[in-house]
Amino acid sequence: MLTDTYGRKFSYLRLSITDVCNFSCNYCLPDGYQCGSDRDFLSVTEISRIVATFAELGTKKIRITGGEPSLRKDLPQIIAIAKQTPGIETVAITTNGYKLLEHIDSWLSAGLNSLNISIDSLDPRLFNTITGHNKLPHILKGIDKAFELGCTNIKVNSVLMKSFNHQHMNYFYDWLKETPVTVRFIELMQTGDNTSFFNEQHVSGTQIKDDLIAQGWQQKIRSQTAGPAEEFYHPDYAGNIGLIMPYSKDFCKTCNRLRISALGKLHLCLFSDSGISVRELLQSPDNTMLKNEIAQLLTNKKSTHFLHDKLVGATENLAMLGG
Template sequence: METFADGFGRRFRYLRVSVTEVCNFRCVYCLPNGYQKSGPRSFMTPLEIERLGRVFSARGVRKFRLTGGEPTVRRDLAEIIGRLSDLSNVDKVALTTNGWNLARNIATWADAGLTHLNVSVDSLEPAVFAKITGHDRLAAVLEGVDRALTLGLAGVKLNAVLQRDSVGTGFDRFAEYVRERPVAVRFIELMRTGDNAGFFQDQHVPGERLVTWLTARGWTPKARAGDDGPAIEYVHPDHRGRLGLIAPYAPGFCDGCNRLRVTAAGKLRLCLFGQDGVDLRDLLQNGDSAALEARIESALALKPRGHRLAEDRFGDTRNLAQLGG
């Protein structure tokens, strides 16, 4: 069968699957007051995630990324990884985590089939990291990253949200960090959501600031793979690792969109900054693969050409933990 496609001819080979909305960090740009349970929780089971993955992998998705919230709060995370990695034609099973339990559990996840790892590290300065996340755990998180590098994962990356209070000498610190480590550090433009209006106004830094810094120091853009996310990565002959930028406010950002999202509650999100979503949960629970495939196919006809963040329109996205980023 052909790869899932939308009305603009974009084909989707990458699915982000949120497994929980719960997070144990209190990042200032997302959940400054911590996770607040607002009602009964019912997140997809490992079997439902496997059924979801089976339909998408049959239609050309080769890469799955598990997100949250913080996906590692789920005790069955290794089982979820294993179920997806066992699907035919799946090349990559990735995880995005804040690194809380990384050093302790990364070997288990790798044994289950994890191939790629992204760790959120917004600053390499301990005091700034603690201020941003609400936890003084930078050393433990970086220990987990180093542990991951010894296991031979196909890719290890760090994510850092660009913020006015943390950029400072941050670019220099991260550049030094990747001098001898084969790690990609991607800086992500702070995005406006329903809950962060004041913070966004005070802290947003345009991605061009990083591009100017990189260009002035001899970093050059790296060629992209077909299932890469939206980051543009830069390389330098004196550094084993890479630095990159995810710039959702840049013109044409959505033109090459190759990914879809499913929330922890089983809703297909056609855009991170859209409205509501298409509920797949009933079909995931009863295992009707044909009906699930048909519902996804029908929904993709409604996918918009792009988000409207530049117009300060962010849909019903209260925070990124709600949908998995």
């Protein structure tokens, strides 16, 4: 398995297949998607070679991200390729849910194991204010359909914002009473484009964690391929709560994931100074050079993301790499 100079093992790849997003969330793309490069995204063949190479290096989990990955019509084919790759145990996707209701059946048929949907508020009006789309009822119907089709590993991501959903967290708690999903509250992260918004809206997850424990929520043990969330369960609730706190102490200590951008660049961290192109090595059917290059590049991975120092690297917005 891939291991860096700090002893961290990497069994999880976040694979972006497009940087295009059709939402205009106030914390990410408030002016909507702006095309900043040639939209020459990874082909299915290139994606297949990336997945196979990382599987040979010990990767067990692939998360398909964007932008919004469902904007690619070949998404079911990409899911199937990942699922059928020897060594890959879990194929997940993170989506805004816009096309969930219409396409969840094809995603599950292709082999999808885990579904993450971004929902920053359960108040339809506030959801519209945050995302620029009045789609909450449609997305919730998509989640219901996913349950009906047998998908049980469903997570909902909600970015915490002081003047927005932080005041309405009880909506999520009430929903979790009867709904067996995991709602993950994510601390707003500073990027190159959102400094003023971050300073106005950032909420620390530490107090939320203390409140959960005081209310009888208990922390779950994290699996080897799990993401960075600290998850909690309560005997009186059907669902769970997760907290992603990138500004907490030792957040990077358990890092287990690498990222490939939709343009074929390896990102050692979401907030690295730049991605390193490995696309030219995808043109060969022999994965040896690509494997050696990834292993060598991993020796440059830093011990932390340096967010505490207000250093956000080349990350202008979260849509660039799907978070």
